[in-house]
Amino acid sequence: MSKKLVDVMGDLNEDEVIAEVKALKEQNVPALEIIADLQAGMGIVGKRFEEREYFLSELIMSAEIFNEASKLIGGDAGSGAASKYGTFVMGTIYDDIHDIGKNIVTTVMSSNGFNVIDLGVDVPTAKYIEAIKQYKPKVIGISCLLTTAFDNIKECIATLEKEGLRRDIKVLIGGGPVDEATCKYVGADHVCRNAQETVEYSKKYMGV
Ligand code: B12
Numbered sequence: 001m002s003k004k005l006v007d008v009m010g011d012l013n014e015d016e017v018i019a020e021v022k023a024l025k026e027q028n029v030p031a032l033e034i035i036a037d038l039q040a041g042m043g044i045v046g047k048r049f050e051e052r053e054y055f056l057s058e059l060i061m062s063a064e065i066f067n068e069a070s071k072l073i074g075g076d077a078g079s080g081a082a083s084k085y086g087t088f089v090m091g092t093i094y095d096d097i098h099d100i101g102k103n104i105v106t107t108v109m110s111s112n113g114f115n116v117i118d119l120g121v122d123v124p125t126a127k128y129i130e131a132i133k134q135y136k137p138k139v140i141g142i143s144c145l146l147t148t149a150f151d152n153i154k155e156c157i158a159t160l161e162k163e164g165l166r167r168d169i170k171v172l173i174g175g176g177p178v179d180e181a182t183c184k185y186v187g188a189d190h191v192c193r194n195a196q197e198t199v200e201y202s203k204k205y206m207g208v
Contacts, residue, residue: 002029002037003134005169006159009041010048012058014065021069030198037065039194042100046176060174066100086206089131090141092175093152096129098145106134108195114202122139125156130164139202142188145175152185161187170205172198 002169004026008016016097017038025035045062048054050112072086098119110116117135119127142153153173173188183191192198202208 001033001040005037006040006044007037009057009069010044011067012045012061012065012067014061017065017069018072021072025072030058032108032194034073036194038069039101040202042066043176049056050118058194063100066171068185070100070104080167084138085114085203085208086137087115087117087136087137088139088141088202089117089119089128089135090143091123091128092143092145092158094124094147095151095152096144096149097121098143101145102141102143105143105174105192105195105198109199110204112199112203114199125159128156129160129163129165132160132169138206139170139172141172141192141198142173144173144178145176150182153182153188157187166167170201172201 002020002078005017005020006009008020019036022032023032042062045054046057049059088106089103090106090109092099102121106116106118115139117131119131128140128142131137142156144150144153155168157171160169160171170190171188172190173183173186174192178191180191183189190201192201
């Protein structure tokens with residue numbers, strides 16, 4: 001873990017973030033470790049936002065820095081397996097537009113050989129239903145960063161049940177404030193803290 005990267009991300013020091021990411025890449029530090037440090041730095045940003053030390057402009061800036069750093073990290077966030085294991089449908093639940101975590105998960109799933117259908121952000125239940133009918137995934141992922149959107153996940157999963165689409169799929173959830181209690185509340189199957197966990201769970205469930 002690079003404490004320096006965590007700190008400079010938290011301080012929104014773009015030049016230092018870029019320099020540290022480049023240095024870590026040169027040292028062959030795995031992409032997922034670099035992402036974990038950036039994620040921890042985002043945790044500091046979130047905390048400072050809560051404490052009113054940072055405001056919306058700083059949240060926006062943190063996203064821009066994260067995205068710049070991600071471009072440098074590039075496409076080596078997975079094993080690069082060429083075969084397709086199965087289909088994974090993923091989106092950020094409606095009323096929520098956070099997509100950095102979702103994008104990391106979709107990139108890593110895709111580079112680990114899953115066929116990924118990314119529904120984007122602010123995804124209504126109807127769009128999940130349409131995608132499940134069309135792509136017949138075994139696992140779907142719902143990202144959520146806002147506690148105010150937990151009820152939306154609950155509604156979405158309940159509707160899948162009503163439509164008879166829930167039985168054969170596992171629903172994974174993830175995102176900063178999501179935990180085991182959320183999982184139980186919304187009726188999901190499993191919470192994943194990061195992209196690697198998502199890959200491991202999906203491989204296990206799909207019998208890979
Ligand atoms: C960047 C950011 C923004 C950016 C988002 C830009 C973008 N393109 O995504 C912008 C500026 C748009 C934004 C807006 C807002 N934000 Co904001 N934001 C953040 C911040 C700082 C970082 C989020 C992030 O990208 N983290 C880094 C990624 C890599 O981590 P992650 O998302 O958790 O993803 C990882 C895992 O969780 C997991 N994962 C994620 N999703 C999934 C899904 C599945 C299926 C699986 C398996 C795994 C998985 O894998 C990922 C990779 O490891 C957080 C603070 C925080 N600590 O989370 C606040 C935070 C989420 N935001 C918050 C708030 C309040 C808002 C606003 C309401 C602010 C406002 N007043 O307008 C708006 C809401 C807009 C909306 N309708 O969605 C609050 C939410 C509080 C709460 N209790 O709900 C937070 C927690 C800040 C805080 N501490 O107050 N935000």
